[in-house]
Amino acid sequence: MTSKDYIALMQKILHYIEDGVHVIDKDGNTIIYNRAMEELEGMKKEDVLNRPLLDVFKSLDNETSTLLKVLKSGTPIKNKKQVYLNINGKEITTINTTVPLSLNGEKFGALEIAKDITKIKKLSDIILDLQNEISNGQTTKQLKIKKYTFDNILGESKAFKDALSIAKKAAKNSAPVLIYGETGTGKELFAQSIHYASNRANNPFIAQNCAAIPETLLEGILFGTSKGAFTGAIDRAGIFEQANGGTILLDEINSMPIQLQAKLLRVLQEGYIRRIGGSKDIPIDVRVIATTNENPIEAVEKDKIRKDLYYRLNVISINIPALRDRKEDIIPLSSHFIKKYNNILKKDIWIISEKSKEILLEHSWPGNVRELENTIYAAVSMTDDDHVLNHQSLNILNLNKRINKEKIDIDINNNLDETMKTIEVKFIKKALFENNNNITKAANDLGIKRQTLQHKMKKYGIR
Structure with missing residues (x-):
């Protein structure tokens, strides 16, 4: 394979690289210019290939061009900002990593990988x-x-x-x-x-x-x-x-x-x-x-x-x-956000249902107060002409599904009975919520008899 064949092959391979790639030979002529570089600089490779670099980019010189600077010094430059004009006078800003190239111990050229940060x-x-x-x-x-x-x-x-x-x-x-x-x-x-x-x-x-x-x-x-x-x-x-x-x-x-x-x-x-x-x-x-x-x-x-x-x-x-560590603040904050979005959305909600409170307290709020505010904003906007923020509004937001994906925290200091109770209560509440408190359907989801579920709900004080 001749050097020309090799360069042509590299041009095709680098065509699919997402970052801009620009290679010049030892005389400062462009020999590789990939598609990403075309898009970055707003030019076609035909305008650049086989031409002296400074003939194309007239705003650059031997000192401001990272390619020519590396070609001369033989020292790599990493993550260097460069601002220049393309052939049409449009300003381009890039972050460049530029390295010298050698072949059989002789200077061959320089390669530059560029990221567009113009915007x-x-x-x-x-x-x-x-x-x-x-x-x-x-x-x-x-x-x-x-x-x-x-x-x-x-x-x-x-x-x-x-x-x-x-x-x-x-x-x-x-x-x-x-x-x-x-x-x-x-x-x-x-x-x-x-x-x-x-x-x-x-x-x-x-x-x-x-x-x-x-x-x-x-x-x-x-x-x-x-x-x-x-x-x-x-x-x-x-x-x-x-x-x-x-x-x-x-x-x-x-x-x-x-x-x-x-x-x-x-x-x-x-x-x-x-x-x-x-x-x-x-x-x-x-x-x-x-x-x-x-x-x-x-x-x-x-x-x-x-x-x-x-x-x-x-x-x-x-x-x-974190909000999960200050659960006593969740309901007061929710009430505050309800008032805020009542004014914005022209609503008149002034009650949070008990089921809604349970949902809000169960969630771990990985997004903290910001997530709570956005949740209340959405729930208020979805509540029809009603004075109550009910669990259906939160259900529409799939908050219960976010709760269900959370890990069950197990205290290793508890005995086996307490640990099993924690897990069982979580699963029962999850099933009841997903079935709108329909005990028969919840029991079917849990794979137990209706009477067994009722017994467990009474045992654990679940309503």
Whole structure:
């Protein structure tokens, strides 16, 4: 097989790879250009193949092109952001991994694998510009920012009230705060409440989800960019500058790349930032509140959070309990959400049936308060002209099926009789619910006689 045949074969194989693949020879001419790269850059391979790279991408040069840079240096570049124009002048933003190629010990060319983040970059630029407008008080009348305060936080369980007490004390100072809670427990609600009860309340509150943006873009969002940092870069303030005097919420800090955590640590220690590509140190006064949806100690052990950053952030620690651990709050929260959606949906529901309460209390709520609110929203919308939220509305939502998929928790400290009772009660309640309390049908599902089921229901106090 000749080298031309080999290249033609590779072109066909790489045609089916989802990531963009671009290969140049030692003279800088394109020899492989797959379909994904065509779609990413909005061009046809006929426009690129067998042509010098810089003839096609005129916005690049020997320094800004990752392919040509690797070809010259022989050193791989991993996860490098590149902004350039295609042959039609359209701006493309990619994350590239580029490696040199050699054949029999001689330089052969360079290969690049590219991921398209053009839309994500545009979105991040919009976010930064919008946040900058907010911080400068230039928002339009149509833009409404939801502000949560401690008055919006409901809960009477001891663990929850303990977390709330710590949060209220945290509002009296500017120390870093680390909030731990499962998804849907209300971490941002706590963070906003701390900010708006503090002496920073009249200054910006900016939240950034660390899991939603690639590392190369997240750094620019946090610390800003300077003109010339990379092709297409402009002078733009990051959210640390925009939030000066206020509070930044770094949501899901456990998803922030470790290398970026080191830069964040330096900012927290030294009190200034430096934009990407810039040389000027910019002092900032920002309170940082970070959240994690997994136990922070375990996140440190798994190297998801740097130990030194953990100690820097964990000055004030707040642990928001999961809804399944504060069951006494489920019905009061449900009543609160019913009132809320009565107003929105023009309903008049003011009673929760006993069967509905049983269903709500049985569910483990993996999505926590957010899942409960969405469930009540849907149930209220499905309830016809009635003052009662009945179990049929929840049944329509298949909440009972979600309950049935849950594991039966077995306490290994119980004896065999207690363990069997726990399992038996679960199965009986499940069968009765699925059959709308029809004992005959429930008994058939359980494979026992009707009289036996009635006896067990009486024995266990099941109605």
